[in-house]
Amino acid sequence: xxxxxxxxxxxxxxxxxxxxxxxxxxxxxxxxxxxxxxxxxxxxxxxxxxxxxxxxxxxxxxxxxxxxxxxxxxxxxxxxxxxxxxxxxxxxxxxxxxxxxxxxxxxxxxxxxxxxxxxxxxxxxxxxxxxxxxxxxxxxxxxxxxxxxxxxxxxxxxxxxxxxxxxxxxxxxxxxxxxxxxxxxxxxxxxxxxxxxxxxxxxxxxxxxxxxxxxxxxxxxxxxxxxxxxxxxxxxxxxxxxxxxxxxxxxxxxxxxxxxxxxxxxxxxxxxxxxxxxxxxxxxxx
DNA sequence: CAAAGAACCTGGCGGC
DNA sequence: TGCCGCCAGGTTCTTT
Numbered sequence: 429x430x431x432x433x434x435x436x437x438x439x440x441x442x443x444x445x446x447x448x449x450x451x452x453x454x455x456x457x458x459x460x461x462x463x464x465x466x467x468x469x470x471x472x473x474x475x476x477x478x479x480x481x482x483x484x485x486x487x488x489x490x491x492x493x494x495x496x497x498x499x500x501x502x503x504x505x506x507x508x509x510x511x512x513x514x515x516x517x518x519x520x521x522x523x524x525x526x527x528x529x530x531x532x533x534x535x536x537x538x539x540x541x542x543x544x545x546x547x548x549x550x551x552x553x554x555x556x557x558x559x560x561x562x563x564x565x566x567x568x569x570x571x572x573x574x575x576x577x578x579x580x581x582x583x584x585x586x587x588x589x590x591x592x593x594x595x596x597x598x599x600x601x602x603x604x605x606x607x608x609x610x611x612x613x614x615x616x617x618x619x620x621x622x623x624x625x626x627x628x629x630x631x632x633x634x635x636x637x638x639x640x641x642x643x644x645x646x647x648x649x650x651x652x653x654x655x656x657x658x659x660x661x662x663x664x665x666x667x668x669x670x671x672x673x674x675x676x677x678x679x680x681x682x683x684x685x686x687x688x689x690x691x692x693x694x695x696x697x698x699x700x701x702x703x704x705x706x707x708x709x710x711x712x713x714x
Numbered sequence: 715c716a717a718a719g720a721a722c723c724t725g726g727c728g729g730c
Numbered sequence: 731t732g733c734c735g736c737c738a739g740g741t742t743c744t745t746t
Contacts, residue, residue, distance in 0.1 A: 506724080556741080597716080703718080
């Protein structure tokens, strides 16, 4: 579900409401969320701690704790974060209305009560999401495994070219490999490749420098536009207040098999690349 | 070491 | 209506 633009949307909404707040209580409903760390150990590290800052790296949300250590959340496919202000209605009233079935209380995995009266809830239907506590040394090592941030200044055409030039796998698989670039998932890989006119199955190492230049530009433009529209909602994604994103309305190829290409009119096809459903235009993408 | 494939979960959908 | 296989925004472990 959530890729870089969705996680960034959540971070921007959450940051002003959690930074500086103390985590009064942390209830882990599903022990798998913190595994292999025992829930009791996780709680002891988190409860009573003040959140110094909230940032994002790739698709991860990182709550830096005052005095050291960090709480890291990953939403994987169906994870959702909801912040309920003190005094407002419980999120369960929403699921009773049938507006957000994935916020059903049986999918509730973690709840954090803040000293502001706010309550942060983590729901996850498929239980693939994770909550991790990292000490300072682990925290540092953890992020070194991830590739560069595609929206950073340092992420240039030349940099991307170096990354792709030594990979023989399909360019789409390379874009989605978090060790190479952090934050791009299935949606934004498809859309960026379409906009750059590159076929998803081409070997990463065989993309010409000029094409990589274009790909780099399109990745940045696509991600920025998606953030502006608060991400993409296909099935379960919604922001911290339950609102859907708007970028899915602008998809050119993703999930549009059988429809005409907005560029050339040819029929958009669906294939499998690296085990993932992949949409592209056989006319525009060579 | 790189790449491919399976595994981890649950729910929804189409086909029979 | 019921069962079955397939599919889904992701990561990680195993196998080749």
